Amino acid sequence: MPAVLYHNALSPPSRVALLTIRNLGLDVEIKHIDTYKGEQNTVEYLKINPLHQVPVYVDGDFILTESRAIACYLASSVKSNLYPSDLKKRSLVDSRLYFDATNSFPVLRDFARPVLRAGVKKISQDRREAVKVLLNSLESFLEKSEWFAGDELTIADLAILSSVASFKACGVSFVEFPKLFDWYNRCKAFPGFTENQEGAQILADKLSKLLEEPLWK
Ligand SMILES: N[C@@H](CCC(=O)N[C@@H](CS)C(=O)NCC(=O)O)C(=O)O
Known part of the structure; x- marks a missing residue:
């Protein structure tokens, strides 16, 4: 089974x-x-x-x-290089995963949950600002390497892609974040990219329907 x-x-x-x-x-x-x-x-x-x-x-x-x-x-x-066995490489992946759990997802959750669960019709300016601060942090990680935890795709990229795809579907502009935009485009080659983006789009459409203002402005 x-x-x-x-x-x-x-x-x-x-x-x-x-x-x-x-x-x-x-x-x-x-x-x-x-x-x-x-x-x-x-x-x-x-x-x-x-x-x-x-x-x-x-x-x-x-x-x-x-x-x-x-x-x-x-x-x-399955001993995949997506989660390297080398201790230092693996620890860098872990570091990004913890960042994702404690920064990326909470920013996205605080942006979306009040709308989905508490009937909020407008997203506050500080929650919108928090998205930009987050994307700026992600941009800075990509100054050191092509992928979030080194020179190859890892599960850290997959975790971060889940949130970033959600912001993309919400219409967030990536103009100020060229490295992040380039990374996002490189992720398109990997399995599950479209499926992930479709899920993100369902989330964005649901938010749009519930809001009394444009989802991103
Ligand atoms: N830290 C958890 C968070 C999981 C989570 O927040 N799931 C939400 C959807 S985004 C959920 O299932 N919510 C339903 C509920 O709380 O009733 C993880 O990374 O797996």
Whole structure:
């Protein structure tokens, strides 16, 4: 029986796990969980993840939550260079993954969640500014190397792509961030890019419908 990823395409963390699966070419069954219909709150699902979130990776009796941990596990399980075994290279990947978890995703979440979950109709200026500050930080990482954790694509790029694709779908301009724009365009060659962008677009369309102002201005 193949392993299962409980997934929702709108969810940036869920797309981190999916991008990893696609780039590793793994045979994993993708089960869609509609978090807007509350499918993450069923008794059955809560047994898998009491935090009622996607993504969750399940392989037999092995249950793994947290998108970036899933990415590390999957890449390690097949000894992929997407998560290098060299300690220093791997630590740089970890560093970027922690940055992604504590900076990129929170900025995106704070931008989107009040609209999706709390009926907010306008995104505050400080949340819009936080997006630019984040993209500026990402731009600075790319001054040192072609990819976020060195000279080759790693799961750090896949994690960051999930958030960046969401901002792109929201219409955020990349004119001030040429290295990031170039990196984003180079990512197009990798498996799962379009699928990830489509999920990001569904998120952006949903936000647009709920807002009383342009999504990005
Ligand atoms: N730190 C978690 C975050 C996962 C997360 O926030 N998932 C959200 C979607 S973006 C979710 O499932 N929300 C549904 C809920 O909380 O009920 C990860 O990286 O996997």
